[in-house]
Amino acid sequence: MKLYTWLSAPNPRRALIFVAEKAIDIDIEEASDPDNPGQLSKRYCEKYPHRRVPLLELDDGDWIAEAAAVCKYLEALYPDNPLFGRNAKEAALIEMWDRLAEWEGLMAVSEVFRNTHRLFVGRGLAGYDIQIPQISELAERGKLRLGRFFNKIDERLDQNEYLAGDIFSFADITALCAIDFSLSRKLIIPENCCNVKRWYQAVSERPSAIG
Amino acid sequence: MKLYTWLSAPNPRRALIFVAEKAIDIDIEEASDPDNPGQLSKRYCEKYPHRRVPLLELDDGDWIAEAAAVCKYLEALYPDNPLFGRNAKEAALIEMWDRLAEWEGLMAVSEVFRNTHRLFVGRGLAGYDIQIPQISELAERGKLRLGRFFNKIDERLDQNEYLAGDIFSFADITALCAIDFSLSRKLIIPENCCNVKRWYQAVSERPSAIG
Known part of the structure; x- marks a missing residue:
């Protein structure tokens, strides 16, 4: 799995804080264009037409977008220290x-x-x-x-x-x-x-x- | 439990379709002002300061707003015919x-x-x-x-x-x-x-x- 983020933007930061709170060890990749960090890279936009971050790339090649969906999926895999509720x-x-x-x-x-x-x-x-x-x-x-x-x-x-x-x-x-x-x-x-x-x-x- | 809706507005309709799909038997109350149905009633707004519909009033007096949260809570109570995923x-x-x-x-x-x-x-x-x-x-x-x-x-x-x-x-x-x-x-x-x-x-x- 790989988590794509973008500089200090608030939505990927939601995922980064979540991952840190739960101490999940995950690959993180910056999605910005190295020549123009105010833009998402062309490669990212071609691969993920929703053009939003964060995004979770699964090992089977599928992907999940939207911070809440990404984090809820991670919570299902790593249930300790729940941040989406105990009941x-x-x-x-x-x-x-x-x-x-x-x-x-x-x-x-x-x-x-x-x-x-x-x-x-x-x-x-x-x-x-x-x-x-x-x-x-x-x-x-x-x-x-x-x-x-x-x-x-x-x-x-x-x-x-x-x-x-x-x-x-x-x-x-x-x-x-x-x-x-x-x-x-x-x-x-x-x-x-x-x-x-x-x-x-x-x-x-x-x-x-x-x- | 009681589900508050508002005329044909799309967000409460999401909850109504969900309830119908799952054949959940639930009290439904219209939240509009009887004298001016284009407005939510004063009583509703005083009781629920978020002033949005749908809203689920629980038997303990607490309430849940936001269509997705309302429906996911109902799915937890009525898991048959899942509409939020099987895994x-x-x-x-x-x-x-x-x-x-x-x-x-x-x-x-x-x-x-x-x-x-x-x-x-x-x-x-x-x-x-x-x-x-x-x-x-x-x-x-x-x-x-x-x-x-x-x-x-x-x-x-x-x-x-x-x-x-x-x-x-x-x-x-x-x-x-x-x-x-x-x-x-x-x-x-x-x-x-x-x-x-x-x-x-x-x-x-x-x-x-x-x-």
Whole structure:
């Protein structure tokens, strides 16, 4: 098996943190173009038409894309230290919070990043082989969504140590990657979100997050 | 347990088709405002601050949101006739194709719908209690994405009977709901996508899809 990643992008980072948390020994290959690391390599795009990372290449030549699908597959092979839940209800809550962290957090920052960064002109969305124009209003909407995301998880983290409950899970990994991505864009955790700050400090200190 | 839905919206429909496929006997409640069915009821929004449907209310008062999380939880309780895979690899492929159908299909149509329909002025995204302005460029981008989606799944369905492989799965349910939603917006399956048409006719004839 081989895990393809791309620089410091948040979605492959979700897989890298997961692999580190579970101490899975796996081949990791960088998918960027060596001459132009802001692009995926031509070879990668020809091989994997979804043009997104992370991606897991299996020993039989098949492949699995999408961070959550990649990590859930690895969890099935390496069940120790579960990050997708110990029973059906916990698994459902982790899946729900992971999707909310992805949809309301990660996608919101991506909307800001992809629609403003000069290196992503014509590449407003990941995964497309056609021109996707940047939309400045969408970057503004992303900031609005992100503010709501911080407040929403702050309410949740007022009642729970971690996003999906009392154990660290894949949902926390997704939210951490979303927030680090947002900090890299100078979009900071709002002053009043004390629970997010407490949680963020704790999860950032995990060896898997330090990398 | 109770399953909350909302008129003919595609995400709750994913759950309704899943429940019908598996013949699960479950209480279903409409979450719309009886006086204004284009809105979720005030009671629903107060009870479930995520303001999205479907939602599963458990007997202990906890709740699970997000269609995929709701259905996966139900599959754990009712394992017969699995729609999320019979082994780890099948489960990973279903998860991957479900996410691609959601991200590239369902979200693309939603971008068109939410950013053009007169009843959704100020409600450009589901799940927000703040004004989300409509963005006309985003509706155009949604059409572009949708075209790519049809072509991408056509290539896939040239090699496979169903999206994730040789069995009908939750990924097919998501793609079906995305396409029916798109047809309702007069965004039709491109003429050259013969594999999508063959697959669409087959899945549309399933009793669960007829409803």
